[in-house]
Amino acid sequence: MSEILLNAIDVQKSYAGVKALRSASFELRAGEVHALIGENGAGKSTFIKIVTGAVEPDRGHLEIAGKTIAGNSPTISKELGVAAIYQQPALFPELSVAENIAIGYEHGGFFGRVDWRARREHARELLDRIGARIDVESEAGSLSMPQQQLVEIARALGAEAKILILDEPTASLSEDDTNNLFRVIRGLREQGVGMIYISHRLEELPVIADRVTVLRDGQTIGTRVVKDVSRDEMIKLMVGRELSQIFPKREVPIGNVALELRNFGSRKAGVKNINLTVRAGEIVGVAGLVGAGRTEFARAVFGIDEADSGEVFLNGVPIRNSHPRDAIRRNIAYLPEDRRKHGVILDLPIASNVTLASLQILSGRFGLNFGKEQELAAEYTRRLGVKTPSIHDSVATLSGGNQQKVALSRWLLTKPAVLILDEPTQGIDVGAKSEIHALMTELAGEGVAILMISSELPEVLGMSDRVAVMHSGTIVKVLERDEATQTEILALALGHGAAAASS
Amino acid sequence: MLDFRRNKREISAAVAYLVLLAAVGGVAPSFFGAGNLGDLVINNAPFLLIAIGMTLVILLGEIDISVGSQFAVASVLAGVLAKAGVPVPLLFVAMIMIGTAMGAVNGFLVGRFGLPSIIVTLAMLVAWRDGLRWVTEGAWVQGLPENFQWFGLGQSGGQLVIVAIPLLVFVVFAWALRNLRIGRAIYAVGSDAEAARLAGIEPKSITFGVFALMGGLVGLAALLNAVRFNEIPSNAGIGMELKAVAAVVVGGAAITGGRGKLPGTLVGVALLGTIATALTFVGINPFWEKAIQGLIILAALVGDVVMRKYEERSAEG
Numbered sequence: 001m002s003e004i005l006l007n008a009i010d011v012q013k014s015y016a017g018v019k020a021l022r023s024a025s026f027e028l029r030a031g032e033v034h035a036l037i038g039e040n041g042a043g044k045s046t047f048i049k050i051v052t053g054a055v056e057p058d059r060g061h062l063e064i065a066g067k068t069i070a071g072n073s074p075t076i077s078k079e080l081g082v083a084a085i086y087q088q089p090a091l092f093p094e095l096s097v098a099e100n101i102a103i104g105y106e107h108g109g110f111f112g113r114v115d116w117r118a119r120r121e122h123a124r125e126l127l128d129r130i131g132a133r134i135d136v137e138s139e140a141g142s143l144s145m146p147q148q149q150l151v152e153i154a155r156a157l158g159a160e161a162k163i164l165i166l167d168e169p170t171a172s173l174s175e176d177d178t179n180n181l182f183r184v185i186r187g188l189r190e191q192g193v194g195m196i197y198i199s200h201r202l203e204e205l206p207v208i209a210d211r212v213t214v215l216r217d218g219q220t221i222g223t224r225v226v227k228d229v230s231r232d233e234m235i236k237l238m239v240g241r242e243l244s245q246i247f248p249k250r251e252v253p254i255g256n257v258a259l260e261l262r263n264f265g266s267r268k269a270g271v272k273n274i275n276l277t278v279r280a281g282e283i284v285g286v287a288g289l290v291g292a293g294r295t296e297f298a299r300a301v302f303g304i305d306e307a308d309s310g311e312v313f314l315n316g317v318p319i320r321n322s323h324p325r326d327a328i329r330r331n332i333a334y335l336p337e338d339r340r341k342h343g344v345i346l347d348l349p350i351a352s353n354v355t356l357a358s359l360q361i362l363s364g365r366f367g368l369n370f371g372k373e374q375e376l377a378a379e380y381t382r383r384l385g386v387k388t389p390s391i392h393d394s395v396a397t398l399s400g401g402n403q404q405k406v407a408l409s410r411w412l413l414t415k416p417a418v419l420i421l422d423e424p425t426q427g428i429d430v431g432a433k434s435e436i437h438a439l440m441t442e443l444a445g446e447g448v449a450i451l452m453i454s455s456e457l458p459e460v461l462g463m464s465d466r467v468a469v470m471h472s473g474t475i476v477k478v479l480e481r482d483e484a485t486q487t488e489i490l491a492l493a494l495g496h497g498a499a500a501a502s503s
Numbered sequence: 504m505l506d507f508r509r510n511k512r513e514i515s516a517a518v519a520y521l522v523l524l525a526a527v528g529g530v531a532p533s534f535f536g537a538g539n540l541g542d543l544v545i546n547n548a549p550f551l552l553i554a555i556g557m558t559l560v561i562l563l564g565e566i567d568i569s570v571g572s573q574f575a576v577a578s579v580l581a582g583v584l585a586k587a588g589v590p591v592p593l594l595f596v597a598m599i600m601i602g603t604a605m606g607a608v609n610g611f612l613v614g615r616f617g618l619p620s621i622i623v624t625l626a627m628l629v630a631w632r633d634g635l636r637w638v639t640e641g642a643w644v645q646g647l648p649e650n651f652q653w654f655g656l657g658q659s660g661g662q663l664v665i666v667a668i669p670l671l672v673f674v675v676f677a678w679a680l681r682n683l684r685i686g687r688a689i690y691a692v693g694s695d696a697e698a699a700r701l702a703g704i705e706p707k708s709i710t711f712g713v714f715a716l717m718g719g720l721v722g723l724a725a726l727l728n729a730v731r732f733n734e735i736p737s738n739a740g741i742g743m744e745l746k747a748v749a750a751v752v753v754g755g756a757a758i759t760g761g762r763g764k765l766p767g768t769l770v771g772v773a774l775l776g777t778i779a780t781a782l783t784f785v786g787i788n789p790f791w792e793k794a795i796q797g798l799i800i801l802a803a804l805v806g807d808v809v810m811r812k813y814e815e816r817s818a819e820g
Contacts, residue, residue: 304701325703334701342698345691347761356691356702359684367682392509410702 002030004066005163005194006051006082011060013046013218018427020046021057022218028163028194033185035197035205035226038215039238039490040290040455044198047215048165051196052084053077064163083156084165087172089148093141097151098123100140104159126154129191130184146177153184157193164188165196170204171291182208200289200494202231214238231496239457239486247462248438250445254465255280256315258449259332259418261301263310269296271473274310278418278449283440284478285464286453287489293473294453295337298420301451302334303327314418328357333416335407337423337453339400343407346396350388351377353395354409380409385435401432408436412443419443420451425459437463457486471495512755512810513767519753520774523781531784539780545662545731547776550746551669551769552724555676556717557747558768562680563713564693564760565613565620570721570747572631573605574740577725579635582644582735585651598722605631606718607711614710628744635737644735653730665727672720677765689713693760742793749796750775752803775799 006028013021021043028034038044049055050062053072062069064080083104091100098116101123106112123136132150140148149169156164166185170178185195185208197209205212205226213223214237221237258280265272271293278284288294300307303321312319314330321327327334336343344353354377355362362368362376377391384405388398395406404424411419421440425433440463444450454460460467467479469492477492507514527534553570560567581598589597605627612623653661680686688709691699696706729735748758754771756763779792 302701323703323705324701325705328703336701342695342701345694345698345761347694348690352687352690356687356699356704359687363684367678368684368687 002032002192004028005030005064006196007061007063008047008051009061009063011047011050011057011062013050013055013057015427019218021050023220024060024215024218025220026196026213027223028196030162030192030194031189032211033189033195033197033209035199035209035212036215037199037202037205037212037234037238039457042215042238043218044215046218048084048167048196048198051077051163051165052082078159081160081162082165083159083161083163084167085149085152085156085169087168089145089152091140091148091151091155093139095140096137097127097134097140097143098136100151101126101136101155101158104155122158123154126158127151129157130154130187132184146173146180149173149181150184153188157188161193163194163196165198167198168200169197170199170201178204202234202494202496205234235487235490235494235496239490247459248434248441249463250441252281252441252445254282255447257313258315259301259451260313260316261310262313264300264307264312265309266296266300266305266307268308269293269300269305271297271300272309273474276468276475276478278451280417280447280449281444282465283444283450283452283463285460285467286451286470286475287455287457287460287467288470288493290455292470292493294470295422296473297470298334298422298451298453301327302332302420304334328414331415331417332420333357333411333414333418334420335411335422335424337426339404339407344395344403344410347394349392350381350386350395350398350406351391353406354380354391354413357410358413376413377409380413381406384409384412384439399429399432401428404428404432404436408439416448418449418451420453422453423455424452426455457489460484460489461486469493510764512807513764513770515806516753516755516767516770516774520770520777523774523777527777527781527784530786534781534784541662543776543780545665547772548666548669549724549728550743550750550776551772552672552720552727553743553747554750554768554772555669555673555765556720557751558754558756558763558765559676559680559689559713560620560717561748561751561756561758562689562693562760562763563710564696565710565714566748566758567606567609567620567624567714567717568744568748569605569609569624569627569631570717571740571743572628572635573602573718573721574725574728574743575736575738576605576631576635577602577722578729578735578739579639579644579737581726581729582647582651585647586644588648591650591654594726595723598726599719600722602722602725603715603719606721607715609718610711610714613714614707620714639737641737643737645733647733647735651730652733661730665731668723668727672723673765673769680765685709685712690761693762695761742796745793745796745800746775749800749803752800752807755807757807758804 004027008024008026011021011024024043024047026047036044050057053074053076056072062072098120102119120136127134127136130150130153132154134143134147134151140151143151169181173181188195209226211223212226212229212234214221214234216238256279257277259278261274261276264274274297286294296305299305301312303323303326306322319330351373355373362373374391381391386402386405386409388402395403398406425436440450452463461484465481467484467489468475469477469479469489471493472495479488557567557570577598580601581594584594584597609624609627612618613620649655654664656664688699688704691702691704692706692709700706750771751763751768752758753774754767756767775796778795779789782789782791
């Protein structure tokens, strides 16, 4: 067996109390393509960040080329020969190919003289090594995406990378470009480079990978030789998150269709051909992998990004939301993903945040009615259990879970008929999480139609009446509550319609 | 409702102002003579309008450094229109409209195209200033009609108007910023424009409106200022943007937007307006005024950063 390039043993990492990695172990040998797979939030990105030195592990042990690494940093990992290539190339678009490659290996001070000829020649050599025919003097920004990827690989080789991390490199490549990339990867394998290959395209793995390691809930579930494991087995290893939580799902009477989308699409948002109905009192979960277009879909429905095809009906009436204001007027509410970004306005007081989308009901002849504002803000924050000494404090003073409740209060105050929740419980503590789940049930009981985007399969299964699974910008299937399983959803999300049919 | 915790920036500015007054009074008690204080108020009343507009612009997280040039253009046009026989009441309307139009240019470029306001207004600063220089060839507007000076009300009546209008505007704006939806929207957009958009506010329209409003206030200020003299210089308002930004940040507004109050700006205007005169009384060359304004801006910014750090630490602890 060839030498071990990287050995991670029992690596752990938490962010603000939330465990991203519980116990990840991974081994990479020279001349090996080792796939790393797992659901959204399984801990792949965190693991990569630890290997590249972008974040420090809380516990555990990282060995590179037999040496234990303490206090890893991007500089140290680069010196040890680690290079990462992400889905979106990260070249300097204004610089030439040769310059971009030189950044990888030229050290020297700020006043070192540039030997342009040597630079170009070296760039040519490196590109030859991976069999890429690219003019080294052209601007990186003028190249196609697959070409830029190859330049990145050449740059990594120039930096004498021994460990190459490929993060979904084929996600936006055509079949030809994918085959070309595979040829390059095989060439590198022969040269003894070890590669960590992250992909959601399980069908690629038998073609390109030697071994596969499955992460689930921040834990290494197992490592297999790829040719000994079937796709279905891989999916089974990936799912199986424990359904430890009890979800407060309650049967409520389902009413008429509140929201209906027919062939809905938006070029700007990158979603197409979406057909979906949500009934009053119903919770429809939207599952899918990162990049499947779930948030983009919600944004287009809410009028943030313009929809340009298909039809939207609200209670049977055709509508068109070209601005969030239009949607809000029609009693559609959207709780955005990542409240810290745009769900709440951190500098404003809690009360103003709660009433921000409903100011018209506070406006009287003499301006805003502060008494009524306080009353409503107090009522809604109490109903949602926001823990704060005063509703006049800024939202920035609250914990994540409480901020999310403030964001939700804002939308409840608009008395929505359709409520779109985008990752409503991501990154918040367990207590706040189950409170939000209880609230969703309550709202459904009041006849609100809820569309819930979530990356957490147990949450999707626990809370939804139906589950819409998205893959590459469209809904591939809508599952009824009793036919939805983690395996089924994941298979569809991975784009395996056939597997779903056979199982 | 003088809650110290929520108004500490404004209160700090007021305290700084009182210290300045005490210091000047100690060195030169004649500073507090009724004539001098009256002059001080009249001199600075039109400028208060500029500072009010600048407060709104800064609350949005934007900046307008073209106000001085807009002021010069508006001043000259006020004179030209007066000479052409436009009656005084109509002049008010005309100047507000002309100013609004100039502000709307900034608002359109910043709001519609999302261009950085510092660059847009820098370009307009030069464009208005040098355009005016080209048209007037540096000549001042002279031979103003009799009834233009002090609005033909005579000095005491005219003075009253010059002080009363900015104060009235101040009260209206301070009320509106707190009590109207548009005021809330300005704070929301200045804090986080995308979040405001998701809550149904249109940041583009708000930005456009605020810049236009800024221009309208400049037009009004130019008229109120012009009637105090018997000729109108074509180089008025040089350095006014510096003074206005200084007044706003001294008054506690965050240059990054989303935080600030008009009463703080009032204190800032008083402080900035007093400094020039105070320098003369204390015996320092008034040429130091601009340098001091620059230092005041820096001091306010650094003070704000320090205060914020302190707040964060006490919030954690």
